[in-house]
Amino acid sequence: MKGCAPWDAEAAARIIEEHRGRQGAALPILRALQECFGYVDKAAVPMIADALNVSKAEIHGIITFYHDFRAAPVDGDVLKLCRAESCQAMGCEDLVAHLAAEHRIVADQHSPGATLRVETVYCLGNCALSPAALLNGDPVGRLNRSRIDSIVHDASGGA
Ligand code: FES
Numbered sequence: 001m002k003g004c005a006p007w008d009a010e011a012a013a014r015i016i017e018e019h020r021g022r023q024g025a026a027l028p029i030l031r032a033l034q035e036c037f038g039y040v041d042k043a044a045v046p047m048i049a050d051a052l053n054v055s056k057a058e059i060h061g062i063i064t065f066y067h068d069f070r071a072a073p074v075d076g077d078v079l080k081l082c083r084a085e086s087c088q089a090m091g092c093e094d095l096v097a098h099l100a101a102e103h104r105i106v107a108d109q110h111s112p113g114a115t116l117r118v119e120t121v122y123c124l125g126n127c128a129l130s131p132a133a134l135l136n137g138d139p140v141g142r143l144n145r146s147r148i149d150s151i152v153h154d155a156s157g158g159a
Pocket of ligand 1: 083087088123124125
């Protein structure tokens, strides 16, 4: 995982300060916090609201509207699997079914005991390498069942 986890209020304050002058600053701040810590800690909500002079409800609304933001750290690896048109044509839904059937990992759900979390995204701009994904932020392409099996295997530490 890239980033600067665990949660650190001072680091968060620096990130907020860095982005607060931008147009529509809430989104870039939230993205930067998640990139750094792997999630958006609830303690960040009042900090962002104060910095941008908006209500906490407004910030909370943005977090819940964009499903990409996580409220808690993720244990293990994150595979953001594209399920948009080109990747669908190249079999991403088969990979989703394979993950569920063979590895008991259900996309966009907490899968107890799994060290890989699979999240749906829609077009990563990497359609030429469909089915495409981001593994802990790094692009991976031309996925197939055996590459998915290796990703799951590696996420579990090779167990
Ligand atoms: S449709 Fe999947 S990367 Fe574009």
